[in-house]
Amino acid sequence: MSVNKVILVGNLGKDPELRYTPSGVAVANFSLATTETYKDRDGNRQNKTEWHNIVAWRQLAEICGKYLHKGKQVYIEGKLTTRKWQDRDGVDRYTTEIVADQMQMLGRAGEEGGGAPSPGGRGGNDGYAATPPARSGAAAVDTYEEPSFNPDDEIPF
Amino acid sequence: MSVNKVILVGNLGKDPELRYTPSGVAVANFSLATTETYKDRDGNRQNKTEWHNIVAWRQLAEICGKYLHKGKQVYIEGKLTTRKWQDRDGVDRYTTEIVADQMQMLGRAGEEGGGAPSPGGRGGNDGYAATPPARSGAAAVDTYEEPSFNPDDEIPF
Amino acid sequence: MSVNKVILVGNLGKDPELRYTPSGVAVANFSLATTETYKDRDGNRQNKTEWHNIVAWRQLAEICGKYLHKGKQVYIEGKLTTRKWQDRDGVDRYTTEIVADQMQMLGRAGEEGGGAPSPGGRGGNDGYAATPPARSGAAAVDTYEEPSFNPDDEIPF
Amino acid sequence: MSVNKVILVGNLGKDPELRYTPSGVAVANFSLATTETYKDRDGNRQNKTEWHNIVAWRQLAEICGKYLHKGKQVYIEGKLTTRKWQDRDGVDRYTTEIVADQMQMLGRAGEEGGGAPSPGGRGGNDGYAATPPARSGAAAVDTYEEPSFNPDDEIPF
DNA sequence: TTTT
Protein backbone atom coordinates (compact mmCIF):
# COMPACT_ATOMS: atom_id res chain seq x y z
CA MET A 1 0.00 0.00 0.00
CA SER A 2 2.87 2.40 -0.48
CA VAL A 3 5.30 3.83 -3.01
CA ASN A 4 8.88 4.96 -2.43
CA LYS A 5 10.48 6.16 -5.61
CA VAL A 6 13.32 8.48 -6.47
CA ILE A 7 14.21 9.63 -9.97
CA LEU A 8 17.45 11.47 -10.53
CA VAL A 9 19.39 12.73 -13.50
CA GLY A 10 22.78 14.03 -12.51
CA ASN A 11 26.53 13.67 -12.70
CA LEU A 12 28.85 11.51 -10.64
CA GLY A 13 31.12 13.44 -8.29
CA LYS A 14 33.73 10.68 -8.29
CA ASP A 15 34.30 7.26 -9.70
CA PRO A 16 32.09 4.67 -7.99
CA GLU A 17 33.55 2.51 -5.25
CA LEU A 18 32.88 -1.16 -5.89
CA ARG A 19 33.23 -3.54 -2.96
CA TYR A 20 32.03 -6.93 -1.88
CA THR A 21 30.35 -8.26 1.23
CA PRO A 22 32.03 -11.19 3.00
CA SER A 23 29.65 -13.49 1.19
CA GLY A 24 30.68 -12.03 -2.13
CA VAL A 25 27.80 -9.72 -2.95
CA ALA A 26 28.82 -6.70 -4.99
CA VAL A 27 27.93 -3.21 -3.76
CA ALA A 28 28.73 0.07 -5.46
CA ASN A 29 28.58 3.52 -3.87
CA PHE A 30 28.78 6.85 -5.56
CA SER A 31 27.56 10.38 -5.10
CA LEU A 32 25.47 12.10 -7.69
CA ALA A 33 25.03 15.83 -8.12
CA THR A 34 21.82 17.45 -9.24
CA THR A 35 21.87 21.17 -9.83
CA GLU A 36 18.91 23.46 -9.71
CA THR A 37 18.93 26.90 -11.21
CA TYR A 38 16.79 29.57 -9.62
CA LYS A 39 16.56 33.31 -9.33
CA ASP A 40 17.29 34.97 -6.02
CA ARG A 41 15.51 38.02 -4.65
CA ASP A 42 17.59 40.32 -6.79
CA GLY A 43 16.69 38.40 -9.91
CA ASN A 44 20.16 36.93 -10.31
CA ARG A 45 20.53 33.37 -11.47
CA GLN A 46 21.87 31.08 -8.80
CA ASN A 47 22.76 27.40 -8.78
CA LYS A 48 22.09 25.05 -5.92
CA THR A 49 23.67 21.62 -6.02
CA GLU A 50 22.39 18.64 -4.09
CA TRP A 51 24.57 15.61 -3.54
CA HIS A 52 22.86 12.23 -3.36
CA ASN A 53 24.34 9.02 -1.98
CA ILE A 54 23.65 6.21 -4.39
CA VAL A 55 24.00 2.52 -3.56
CA ALA A 56 23.68 -0.31 -6.05
CA TRP A 57 23.79 -4.02 -5.32
CA ARG A 58 24.68 -7.17 -7.20
CA GLN A 59 24.69 -7.03 -10.97
CA LEU A 60 23.81 -3.35 -11.07
CA ALA A 61 26.75 -2.67 -8.74
CA GLU A 62 29.08 -4.46 -11.14
CA ILE A 63 27.77 -2.46 -14.08
CA CYS A 64 28.16 0.82 -12.20
CA GLY A 65 31.67 -0.11 -11.15
CA LYS A 66 32.59 -1.03 -14.68
CA TYR A 67 31.00 1.71 -16.78
CA LEU A 68 30.48 4.77 -14.61
CA HIS A 69 33.08 7.28 -13.66
CA LYS A 70 33.49 10.78 -12.37
CA GLY A 71 31.47 13.31 -14.33
CA LYS A 72 29.33 10.77 -16.17
CA GLN A 73 25.67 11.76 -16.54
CA VAL A 74 23.21 9.08 -15.43
CA TYR A 75 19.54 8.45 -14.81
CA ILE A 76 18.91 6.70 -11.51
CA GLU A 77 15.67 5.19 -10.29
CA GLY A 78 15.53 3.80 -6.80
CA LYS A 79 14.15 4.06 -3.33
CA LEU A 80 14.95 6.18 -0.31
CA THR A 81 16.42 4.44 2.70
CA THR A 82 17.85 5.75 5.92
CA ARG A 83 20.64 3.80 7.49
CA LYS A 84 21.65 4.07 11.13
CA TRP A 85 25.29 3.97 12.19
CA GLN A 86 27.40 4.97 15.17
CA ASP A 87 30.07 7.58 15.11
CA ARG A 88 33.29 7.12 17.04
CA ASP A 89 31.63 8.48 20.17
CA GLY A 90 28.97 5.82 19.90
CA VAL A 91 26.36 8.39 18.96
CA ASP A 92 23.63 7.28 16.61
CA ARG A 93 23.80 8.87 13.20
CA TYR A 94 21.55 8.51 10.21
CA THR A 95 22.43 8.62 6.57
CA THR A 96 19.90 8.78 3.78
CA GLU A 97 20.75 6.91 0.61
CA ILE A 98 19.09 6.00 -2.65
CA VAL A 99 19.17 2.28 -3.31
CA ALA A 100 19.22 2.10 -7.10
CA ASP A 101 16.86 -0.22 -8.95
CA GLN A 102 17.73 1.06 -12.38
CA MET A 103 20.54 3.00 -13.96
CA GLN A 104 20.77 4.43 -17.45
CA MET A 105 23.85 6.06 -18.83
CA LEU A 106 22.99 9.30 -20.61
CA GLY A 107 24.67 11.17 -23.35
CA ARG A 108 26.16 9.32 -26.24
CA ALA A 109 28.17 6.18 -25.92
CA GLY A 110 31.80 6.94 -25.45
CA GLU A 111 30.90 10.23 -23.97
CA GLU A 112 32.70 11.61 -21.02
CA GLY A 113 31.28 14.01 -18.55
CA GLY A 114 34.49 14.87 -16.81
CA GLY A 115 37.51 13.41 -15.14
CA ALA A 116 40.44 12.22 -17.12
CA PRO A 117 39.33 10.03 -19.98
CA SER A 118 41.58 7.05 -20.29
CA PRO A 119 44.12 7.55 -23.04
CA GLY A 120 43.35 5.90 -26.30
CA GLY A 121 39.75 5.40 -25.31
CA ARG A 122 36.29 6.67 -25.87
CA GLY A 123 35.30 9.60 -27.93
CA GLY A 124 34.23 8.30 -31.28
CA ASN A 125 31.04 9.29 -32.98
CA ASP A 126 28.57 6.49 -33.07
CA GLY A 127 26.27 7.78 -35.73
CA TYR A 128 22.63 8.15 -34.95
CA ALA A 129 20.19 6.24 -37.10
CA ALA A 130 17.48 8.71 -37.80
CA THR A 131 14.71 7.12 -39.74
CA PRO A 132 11.52 9.12 -39.74
CA PRO A 133 9.23 8.16 -36.87
CA ALA A 134 5.81 6.61 -37.29
CA ARG A 135 4.14 8.85 -34.77
CA SER A 136 2.91 6.85 -31.83
CA GLY A 137 -0.78 6.98 -31.26
CA ALA A 138 -1.39 8.63 -34.58
CA ALA A 139 -3.57 7.11 -37.20
CA ALA A 140 -3.23 7.82 -40.89
CA VAL A 141 -5.83 6.74 -43.40
CA ASP A 142 -4.10 6.15 -46.66
CA THR A 143 -2.38 9.38 -47.45
CA TYR A 144 -4.39 11.39 -45.03
CA GLU A 145 -2.25 13.27 -42.60
CA GLU A 146 -3.61 14.05 -39.22
CA PRO A 147 -2.96 17.68 -38.39
CA SER A 148 -0.79 17.41 -35.33
CA PHE A 149 -1.80 20.90 -34.50
CA ASN A 150 -4.61 22.87 -36.00
CA PRO A 151 -3.73 26.55 -35.92
CA ASP A 152 -7.41 27.42 -35.72
CA ASP A 153 -7.70 25.65 -32.42
CA GLU A 154 -7.43 27.46 -29.22
CA ILE A 155 -5.64 25.92 -26.27
CA PRO A 156 -7.77 23.18 -24.75
CA PHE A 157 -6.73 23.81 -21.16
CA MET B 1 20.67 19.54 -16.97
CA SER B 2 19.39 17.55 -14.02
CA VAL B 3 16.34 15.99 -12.41
CA ASN B 4 15.67 15.57 -8.70
CA LYS B 5 12.31 13.96 -8.09
CA VAL B 6 10.76 11.93 -5.30
CA ILE B 7 7.40 10.19 -5.49
CA LEU B 8 5.91 8.76 -2.33
CA VAL B 9 2.64 7.18 -1.33
CA GLY B 10 2.43 6.61 2.39
CA ASN B 11 0.75 7.45 5.66
CA LEU B 12 1.40 10.33 8.04
CA GLY B 13 2.90 9.31 11.35
CA LYS B 14 1.46 12.35 13.10
CA ASP B 15 -0.51 15.46 12.38
CA PRO B 16 1.54 18.01 10.41
CA GLU B 17 3.13 20.92 12.22
CA LEU B 18 2.27 24.22 10.59
CA ARG B 19 4.46 27.21 11.41
CA TYR B 20 5.38 30.55 9.96
CA THR B 21 8.65 32.27 9.25
CA PRO B 22 9.17 35.74 10.75
CA SER B 23 8.13 37.19 7.43
CA GLY B 24 4.91 35.20 7.51
CA VAL B 25 5.64 32.37 5.10
CA ALA B 26 3.82 29.16 5.99
CA VAL B 27 5.82 25.94 6.39
CA ALA B 28 4.45 22.52 7.24
CA ASN B 29 6.46 19.53 8.41
CA PHE B 30 5.36 15.96 8.74
CA SER B 31 6.78 12.50 8.57
CA LEU B 32 5.49 9.96 6.11
CA ALA B 33 5.83 6.19 6.37
CA THR B 34 6.28 3.91 3.41
CA THR B 35 6.27 0.21 4.10
CA GLU B 36 7.84 -2.43 1.95
CA THR B 37 6.94 -6.08 2.23
CA TYR B 38 9.57 -8.65 1.43
CA LYS B 39 10.44 -12.24 2.17
CA ASP B 40 13.41 -13.01 4.36
CA ARG B 41 15.78 -15.94 3.90
CA ASP B 42 13.35 -18.28 5.62
CA GLY B 43 10.59 -17.25 3.28
CA ASN B 44 8.68 -15.35 5.95
CA ARG B 45 6.97 -12.10 5.05
CA GLN B 46 8.60 -9.12 6.70
CA ASN B 47 7.80 -5.42 6.66
CA LYS B 48 10.32 -2.66 6.50
CA THR B 49 9.14 0.88 7.14
CA GLU B 50 10.93 3.99 5.99
CA TRP B 51 10.17 7.36 7.52
CA HIS B 52 10.45 10.40 5.29
CA ASN B 53 10.66 14.02 6.43
CA ILE B 54 8.30 16.10 4.32
CA VAL B 55 8.39 19.88 4.14
CA ALA B 56 5.83 22.01 2.36
CA TRP B 57 5.90 25.76 1.90
CA ARG B 58 3.37 28.51 1.35
CA GLN B 59 -0.06 27.54 0.07
CA LEU B 60 0.74 23.84 0.04
CA ALA B 61 1.82 24.14 3.68
CA GLU B 62 -1.53 25.67 4.57
CA ILE B 63 -3.41 22.90 2.77
CA CYS B 64 -1.35 20.21 4.51
CA GLY B 65 -1.89 21.85 7.88
CA LYS B 66 -5.61 22.10 7.27
CA TYR B 67 -6.48 18.78 5.68
CA LEU B 68 -3.85 16.21 6.62
CA HIS B 69 -3.62 14.37 9.88
CA LYS B 70 -2.11 11.33 11.47
CA GLY B 71 -2.70 8.16 9.49
CA LYS B 72 -3.92 9.91 6.34
CA GLN B 73 -2.69 8.33 3.10
CA VAL B 74 -1.13 10.81 0.67
CA TYR B 75 0.75 11.04 -2.59
CA ILE B 76 3.74 13.36 -2.38
CA GLU B 77 5.88 14.61 -5.21
CA GLY B 78 8.91 16.68 -4.42
CA LYS B 79 12.65 17.01 -4.41
CA LEU B 80 15.40 15.74 -2.17
CA THR B 81 17.29 18.31 -0.16
CA THR B 82 19.87 17.98 2.53
CA ARG B 83 19.96 20.62 5.19
CA LYS B 84 22.96 21.30 7.41
CA TRP B 85 22.59 22.15 11.07
CA GLN B 86 24.69 22.19 14.20
CA ASP B 87 24.06 20.06 17.23
CA ARG B 88 24.65 21.47 20.69
CA ASP B 89 28.32 20.57 20.47
CA GLY B 90 28.62 22.65 17.36
CA VAL B 91 29.07 19.54 15.25
CA ASP B 92 27.74 19.68 11.72
CA ARG B 93 24.80 17.43 11.10
CA TYR B 94 22.82 16.79 7.96
CA THR B 95 19.17 16.03 7.55
CA THR B 96 17.60 14.88 4.34
CA GLU B 97 14.10 16.10 3.60
CA ILE B 98 11.64 16.01 0.75
CA VAL B 99 10.43 19.46 -0.24
CA ALA B 100 6.94 18.80 -1.54
CA ASP B 101 5.83 20.30 -4.85
CA GLN B 102 2.57 18.42 -5.00
CA MET B 103 0.32 16.61 -2.56
CA GLN B 104 -2.72 14.51 -3.28
CA MET B 105 -4.94 13.06 -0.60
CA LEU B 106 -5.74 9.43 -1.31
CA GLY B 107 -8.62 7.26 -0.32
CA ARG B 108 -12.12 8.58 -0.39
CA ALA B 109 -13.14 11.94 0.90
CA GLY B 110 -14.04 11.92 4.55
CA GLU B 111 -11.84 8.97 5.02
CA GLU B 112 -9.65 8.67 7.99
CA GLY B 113 -6.46 6.75 7.92
CA GLY B 114 -5.77 6.23 11.56
CA GLY B 115 -6.54 6.99 15.12
CA ALA B 116 -10.07 7.02 16.38
CA PRO B 117 -11.77 9.89 14.64
CA SER B 118 -13.16 12.03 17.38
CA PRO B 119 -16.94 12.00 17.40
CA GLY B 120 -18.52 15.04 15.94
CA GLY B 121 -15.75 15.80 13.57
CA ARG B 122 -12.03 16.15 13.17
CA GLY B 123 -9.88 18.49 15.07
CA GLY B 124 -9.32 16.50 18.21
CA ASN B 125 -6.01 15.10 19.19
CA ASP B 126 -7.08 11.58 18.31
CA GLY B 127 -5.66 10.49 21.62
CA TYR B 128 -2.10 10.88 20.42
CA ALA B 129 0.57 12.04 22.83
CA ALA B 130 2.51 14.70 20.98
CA THR B 131 6.03 13.79 21.96
CA PRO B 132 8.76 15.47 19.95
CA PRO B 133 9.53 13.48 16.81
CA ALA B 134 12.82 11.73 16.21
CA ARG B 135 13.11 12.81 12.62
CA SER B 136 14.34 10.15 10.25
CA GLY B 137 17.67 11.00 8.82
CA ALA B 138 18.33 13.29 11.71
CA ALA B 139 20.80 12.59 14.43
CA ALA B 140 20.24 13.52 18.03
CA VAL B 141 23.13 13.61 20.48
CA ASP B 142 21.85 12.48 23.79
CA THR B 143 18.83 14.59 24.57
CA TYR B 144 19.61 17.25 22.03
CA GLU B 145 16.76 17.78 19.61
CA GLU B 146 17.39 19.11 16.20
CA PRO B 147 15.00 21.96 15.52
CA SER B 148 13.02 20.67 12.58
CA PHE B 149 12.25 24.22 11.68
CA ASN B 150 13.74 27.30 13.21
CA PRO B 151 11.19 30.09 13.00
CA ASP B 152 14.01 32.61 12.87
CA ASP B 153 15.24 31.19 9.63
CA GLU B 154 14.28 32.62 6.36
CA ILE B 155 13.46 30.41 3.41
CA PRO B 156 16.62 28.88 1.98
CA PHE B 157 15.51 29.03 -1.66
CA MET C 1 -7.38 13.01 -6.12
CA SER C 2 -5.38 11.75 -9.04
CA VAL C 3 -1.96 11.71 -10.64
CA ASN C 4 -1.13 11.62 -14.35
CA LYS C 5 2.58 11.68 -14.94
CA VAL C 6 4.88 10.58 -17.72
CA ILE C 7 8.66 10.52 -17.51
CA LEU C 8 10.65 9.92 -20.67
CA VAL C 9 14.27 9.97 -21.64
CA GLY C 10 14.74 9.59 -25.36
CA ASN C 11 15.87 11.12 -28.63
CA LEU C 12 13.99 13.39 -31.01
CA GLY C 13 13.08 11.80 -34.31
CA LYS C 14 12.98 15.16 -36.09
CA ASP C 15 13.39 18.81 -35.37
CA PRO C 16 10.44 20.18 -33.40
CA GLU C 17 7.70 22.07 -35.22
CA LEU C 18 7.01 25.39 -33.60
CA ARG C 19 3.71 27.08 -34.42
CA TYR C 20 1.36 29.64 -32.97
CA THR C 21 -2.33 29.71 -32.25
CA PRO C 22 -4.36 32.55 -33.76
CA SER C 23 -4.06 34.35 -30.45
CA GLY C 24 -0.29 34.01 -30.53
CA VAL C 25 0.31 31.16 -28.14
CA ALA C 26 3.38 29.09 -28.99
CA VAL C 27 3.05 25.34 -29.40
CA ALA C 28 5.81 22.88 -30.24
CA ASN C 29 5.36 19.30 -31.43
CA PHE C 30 7.95 16.62 -31.74
CA SER C 31 8.24 12.89 -31.56
CA LEU C 32 10.54 11.20 -29.11
CA ALA C 33 11.92 7.68 -29.37
CA THR C 34 12.52 5.44 -26.40
CA THR C 35 14.19 2.12 -27.06
CA GLU C 36 13.93 -0.93 -24.91
CA THR C 37 16.34 -3.81 -25.15
CA TYR C 38 15.08 -7.27 -24.35
CA LYS C 39 15.90 -10.87 -25.07
CA ASP C 40 13.62 -12.88 -27.28
CA ARG C 41 12.78 -16.57 -26.83
CA ASP C 42 16.00 -17.59 -28.49
CA GLY C 43 18.02 -15.44 -26.13
CA ASN C 44 18.90 -12.90 -28.80
CA ARG C 45 19.00 -9.24 -27.93
CA GLN C 46 16.26 -7.27 -29.59
CA ASN C 47 15.36 -3.59 -29.59
CA LYS C 48 11.87 -2.23 -29.48
CA THR C 49 11.37 1.45 -30.14
CA GLU C 50 8.35 3.41 -29.00
CA TRP C 51 7.55 6.78 -30.52
CA HIS C 52 5.88 9.34 -28.31
CA ASN C 53 4.09 12.50 -29.43
CA ILE C 54 5.24 15.41 -27.33
CA VAL C 55 3.47 18.76 -27.15
CA ALA C 56 4.79 21.81 -25.37
CA TRP C 57 3.05 25.13 -24.91
CA ARG C 58 4.06 28.74 -24.36
CA GLN C 59 7.57 29.40 -23.05
CA LEU C 60 8.50 25.75 -23.03
CA ALA C 61 7.43 25.52 -26.68
CA GLU C 62 9.73 28.39 -27.56
CA ILE C 63 12.63 26.76 -25.75
CA CYS C 64 12.00 23.45 -27.49
CA GLY C 65 11.76 25.15 -30.86
CA LYS C 66 14.98 27.04 -30.25
CA TYR C 67 17.26 24.45 -28.65
CA LEU C 68 16.04 20.98 -29.61
CA HIS C 69 16.67 19.24 -32.86
CA LYS C 70 16.67 15.85 -34.45
CA GLY C 71 18.62 13.29 -32.45
CA LYS C 72 18.93 15.39 -29.30
CA GLN C 73 18.53 13.44 -26.07
CA VAL C 74 16.03 14.92 -23.64
CA TYR C 75 14.24 14.27 -20.39
CA ILE C 76 10.52 14.99 -20.60
CA GLU C 77 8.04 15.15 -17.79
CA GLY C 78 4.40 15.65 -18.59
CA LYS C 79 0.91 14.27 -18.63
CA LEU C 80 -0.95 11.89 -20.89
CA THR C 81 -3.79 13.33 -22.90
CA THR C 82 -5.92 11.88 -25.63
CA ARG C 83 -7.14 14.22 -28.31
CA LYS C 84 -10.10 13.51 -30.58
CA TRP C 85 -10.06 14.48 -34.21
CA GLN C 86 -11.90 13.58 -37.42
CA ASP C 87 -10.29 11.96 -40.39
CA ARG C 88 -11.27 12.96 -43.91
CA ASP C 89 -14.20 10.54 -43.79
CA GLY C 90 -15.51 12.26 -40.69
CA VAL C 91 -14.62 9.27 -38.55
CA ASP C 92 -13.57 9.95 -34.99
CA ARG C 93 -9.94 9.26 -34.31
CA TYR C 94 -7.96 9.54 -31.12
CA THR C 95 -4.35 10.49 -30.65
CA THR C 96 -2.49 10.15 -27.42
CA GLU C 97 0.07 12.81 -26.63
CA ILE C 98 2.29 13.83 -23.77
CA VAL C 99 1.81 17.45 -22.80
CA ALA C 100 5.22 18.44 -21.46
CA ASP C 101 5.53 20.26 -18.15
CA GLN C 102 9.27 20.06 -18.00
CA MET C 103 12.11 19.45 -20.42
CA GLN C 104 15.76 18.93 -19.71
CA MET C 105 18.39 18.64 -22.36
CA LEU C 106 20.73 15.75 -21.67
CA GLY C 107 24.28 15.08 -22.61
CA ARG C 108 26.76 17.88 -22.58
CA ALA C 109 26.08 21.33 -23.88
CA GLY C 110 26.90 21.60 -27.52
CA GLU C 111 26.29 17.97 -27.91
CA GLU C 112 24.57 16.62 -30.93
CA GLY C 113 22.61 13.45 -31.03
CA GLY C 114 22.19 13.30 -34.77
CA GLY C 115 21.03 15.23 -37.74
CA ALA C 116 23.26 17.70 -39.47
CA PRO C 117 24.74 20.14 -37.00
CA SER C 118 24.57 23.60 -38.37
CA PRO C 119 27.89 24.70 -39.79
CA GLY C 120 29.92 26.84 -37.50
CA GLY C 121 27.83 25.85 -34.54
CA ARG C 122 27.90 23.71 -31.44
CA GLY C 123 30.56 21.26 -30.54
CA GLY C 124 32.86 22.88 -28.03
CA ASN C 125 33.97 21.22 -24.87
CA ASP C 126 32.60 22.97 -21.85
CA GLY C 127 34.81 21.49 -19.20
CA TYR C 128 33.22 19.88 -16.21
CA ALA C 129 33.98 21.36 -12.81
CA ALA C 130 34.58 18.40 -10.60
CA THR C 131 35.12 19.47 -7.05
CA PRO C 132 34.83 16.68 -4.53
CA PRO C 133 31.29 16.29 -3.24
CA ALA C 134 30.24 16.76 0.34
CA ARG C 135 28.15 13.63 0.52
CA SER C 136 24.52 14.48 1.04
CA GLY C 137 22.99 13.13 4.16
CA ALA C 138 26.33 12.16 5.59
CA ALA C 139 27.58 13.51 8.85
CA ALA C 140 31.23 13.83 9.75
CA VAL C 141 32.37 14.59 13.27
CA ASP C 142 35.58 16.41 13.03
CA THR C 143 37.83 14.14 11.05
CA TYR C 144 35.71 11.07 11.61
CA GLU C 145 34.72 9.43 8.39
CA GLU C 146 31.54 7.50 8.22
CA PRO C 147 32.15 4.18 6.53
CA SER C 148 29.89 4.40 3.52
CA PHE C 149 29.90 0.65 3.41
CA ASN C 150 31.13 -1.70 6.09
CA PRO C 151 32.39 -4.90 4.44
CA ASP C 152 31.47 -6.85 7.55
CA ASP C 153 27.86 -6.02 7.08
CA GLU C 154 25.54 -8.28 5.30
CA ILE C 155 22.89 -6.97 2.98
CA PRO C 156 20.13 -5.36 4.98
CA PHE C 157 17.30 -6.47 2.70
CA MET D 1 19.86 4.76 -23.01
CA SER D 2 16.22 5.60 -22.51
CA VAL D 3 13.41 5.77 -19.98
CA ASN D 4 9.71 5.19 -20.58
CA LYS D 5 7.73 5.53 -17.41
CA VAL D 6 4.13 6.33 -16.56
CA ILE D 7 2.83 6.97 -13.06
CA LEU D 8 -0.90 7.17 -12.51
CA VAL D 9 -3.22 7.42 -9.55
CA GLY D 10 -6.84 7.08 -10.57
CA ASN D 11 -10.04 5.10 -10.40
CA LEU D 12 -11.14 2.12 -12.46
CA GLY D 13 -14.02 2.83 -14.80
CA LYS D 14 -15.11 -0.81 -14.78
CA ASP D 15 -14.08 -4.14 -13.40
CA PRO D 16 -10.94 -5.47 -15.10
CA GLU D 17 -11.26 -8.06 -17.85
CA LEU D 18 -9.03 -11.04 -17.19
CA ARG D 19 -8.25 -13.30 -20.12
CA TYR D 20 -5.65 -15.83 -21.21
CA THR D 21 -3.56 -16.27 -24.30
CA PRO D 22 -3.74 -19.65 -26.06
CA SER D 23 -0.57 -20.63 -24.24
CA GLY D 24 -2.15 -19.77 -20.91
CA VAL D 25 -0.62 -16.41 -20.10
CA ALA D 26 -2.90 -14.16 -18.05
CA VAL D 27 -3.66 -10.66 -19.29
CA ALA D 28 -5.87 -8.09 -17.61
CA ASN D 29 -7.28 -4.94 -19.20
CA PHE D 30 -8.97 -2.04 -17.55
CA SER D 31 -9.45 1.65 -18.00
CA LEU D 32 -8.35 4.13 -15.40
CA ALA D 33 -9.63 7.67 -14.98
CA THR D 34 -7.50 10.56 -13.84
CA THR D 35 -9.25 13.85 -13.27
CA GLU D 36 -7.63 17.23 -13.34
CA THR D 37 -9.24 20.28 -11.83
CA TYR D 38 -8.51 23.63 -13.35
CA LYS D 39 -10.02 27.08 -13.60
CA ASP D 40 -11.38 28.26 -16.91
CA ARG D 41 -11.15 31.81 -18.26
CA ASP D 42 -14.11 32.87 -16.16
CA GLY D 43 -12.48 31.55 -13.02
CA ASN D 44 -14.91 28.65 -12.69
CA ARG D 45 -13.61 25.28 -11.54
CA GLN D 46 -13.72 22.66 -14.25
CA ASN D 47 -12.82 18.99 -14.33
CA LYS D 48 -11.11 17.23 -17.17
CA THR D 49 -10.99 13.46 -17.10
CA GLU D 50 -8.48 11.38 -19.00
CA TRP D 51 -9.06 7.68 -19.59
CA HIS D 52 -6.04 5.42 -19.73
CA ASN D 53 -5.92 1.88 -21.09
CA ILE D 54 -4.07 -0.32 -18.67
CA VAL D 55 -2.73 -3.76 -19.50
CA ALA D 56 -1.20 -6.16 -17.00
CA TRP D 57 0.38 -9.52 -17.73
CA ARG D 58 0.99 -12.72 -15.84
CA GLN D 59 0.88 -12.60 -12.04
CA LEU D 60 0.02 -8.92 -11.95
CA ALA D 61 -2.89 -9.64 -14.29
CA GLU D 62 -4.19 -12.28 -11.91
CA ILE D 63 -3.94 -9.90 -8.96
CA CYS D 64 -5.73 -7.15 -10.86
CA GLY D 65 -8.46 -9.56 -11.92
CA LYS D 66 -8.89 -10.78 -8.39
CA TYR D 67 -8.70 -7.61 -6.29
CA LEU D 68 -9.58 -4.63 -8.47
CA HIS D 69 -13.02 -3.55 -9.42
CA LYS D 70 -14.97 -0.61 -10.72
CA GLY D 71 -14.29 2.57 -8.80
CA LYS D 72 -11.24 1.25 -6.94
CA GLN D 73 -8.42 3.76 -6.55
CA VAL D 74 -5.02 2.46 -7.64
CA TYR D 75 -1.45 3.54 -8.23
CA ILE D 76 -0.08 2.25 -11.53
CA GLU D 77 3.48 2.35 -12.74
CA GLY D 78 4.24 1.17 -16.22
CA LYS D 79 5.39 2.01 -19.70
CA LEU D 80 3.74 3.56 -22.72
CA THR D 81 3.23 1.33 -25.72
CA THR D 82 1.41 1.87 -28.95
CA ARG D 83 -0.20 -1.11 -30.55
CA LYS D 84 -1.15 -1.28 -34.23
CA TRP D 85 -4.32 -2.94 -35.39
CA GLN D 86 -6.55 -2.96 -38.45
CA ASP D 87 -10.13 -1.81 -38.49
CA ARG D 88 -12.68 -3.68 -40.59
CA ASP D 89 -11.71 -1.64 -43.64
CA GLY D 90 -8.16 -2.80 -43.26
CA VAL D 91 -7.06 0.64 -42.21
CA ASP D 92 -4.19 0.83 -39.75
CA ARG D 93 -5.15 2.10 -36.36
CA TYR D 94 -3.03 2.75 -33.29
CA THR D 95 -3.95 2.39 -29.67
CA THR D 96 -1.82 3.66 -26.84
CA GLU D 97 -1.75 1.60 -23.69
CA ILE D 98 0.12 1.54 -20.40
CA VAL D 99 1.71 -1.82 -19.71
CA ALA D 100 1.70 -2.01 -15.93
CA ASP D 101 4.84 -3.03 -14.05
CA GLN D 102 3.49 -2.26 -10.64
CA MET D 103 0.09 -1.78 -9.06
CA GLN D 104 -0.76 -0.60 -5.59
CA MET D 105 -4.26 -0.52 -4.22
CA LEU D 106 -4.95 2.75 -2.44
CA GLY D 107 -7.30 3.69 0.32
CA ARG D 108 -7.82 1.40 3.22
CA ALA D 109 -8.25 -2.32 2.96
CA GLY D 110 -11.82 -3.37 2.48
CA GLU D 111 -12.53 -0.07 0.96
CA GLU D 112 -14.72 0.24 -2.02
CA GLY D 113 -14.35 2.98 -4.49
CA GLY D 114 -17.62 2.84 -6.29
CA GLY D 115 -20.86 1.10 -6.93
CA ALA D 116 -22.92 -0.30 -4.16
CA PRO D 117 -20.93 -3.16 -2.69
CA SER D 118 -23.17 -6.15 -2.93
CA PRO D 119 -24.24 -7.33 0.50
CA GLY D 120 -22.47 -10.37 1.71
CA GLY D 121 -19.24 -9.71 -0.07
CA ARG D 122 -17.69 -8.75 -3.32
CA GLY D 123 -18.01 -10.55 -6.54
CA GLY D 124 -21.32 -9.20 -7.70
CA ASN D 125 -21.73 -7.10 -10.74
CA ASP D 126 -22.33 -3.98 -8.70
CA GLY D 127 -25.28 -3.26 -10.91
CA TYR D 128 -23.07 -2.29 -13.82
CA ALA D 129 -24.11 -3.16 -17.34
CA ALA D 130 -21.03 -4.61 -19.01
CA THR D 131 -21.25 -2.94 -22.37
CA PRO D 132 -18.16 -3.18 -24.55
CA PRO D 133 -15.72 -0.39 -23.73
CA ALA D 134 -14.82 2.34 -26.19
CA ARG D 135 -11.14 2.30 -25.41
CA SER D 136 -9.56 5.72 -25.12
CA GLY D 137 -7.08 6.36 -27.83
CA ALA D 138 -8.81 3.84 -30.02
CA ALA D 139 -10.89 4.70 -32.99
CA ALA D 140 -13.99 2.83 -33.95
CA VAL D 141 -15.44 3.16 -37.42
CA ASP D 142 -19.15 2.94 -37.17
CA THR D 143 -19.96 -0.10 -35.11
CA TYR D 144 -16.60 -1.73 -35.54
CA GLU D 145 -15.02 -2.54 -32.23
CA GLU D 146 -11.32 -2.86 -31.88
CA PRO D 147 -10.53 -6.08 -30.09
CA SER D 148 -8.83 -4.88 -26.95
CA PHE D 149 -7.17 -8.25 -26.69
CA ASN D 150 -7.22 -10.95 -29.28
CA PRO D 151 -6.94 -14.30 -27.53
CA ASP D 152 -5.25 -15.73 -30.59
CA ASP D 153 -2.37 -13.37 -30.18
CA GLU D 154 0.75 -14.31 -28.43
CA ILE D 155 2.54 -11.88 -26.16
CA PRO D 156 4.28 -9.20 -28.18
CA PHE D 157 7.28 -8.86 -25.90
C1' DT E 1 5.16 7.84 14.61
C1' DT E 2 1.64 5.40 9.97
C1' DT E 3 -0.50 1.66 7.40
C1' DT E 4 -1.61 -3.58 5.88
Added chain:
DNA sequence: TTTT
Protein backbone atom coordinates in the same frame (compact mmCIF):
# COMPACT_ATOMS: atom_id res chain seq x y z
C1' DT F 1 -16.78 4.17 -17.68
C1' DT F 2 -14.32 6.34 -12.31
C1' DT F 3 -13.70 9.72 -8.64
C1' DT F 4 -14.22 14.57 -5.93
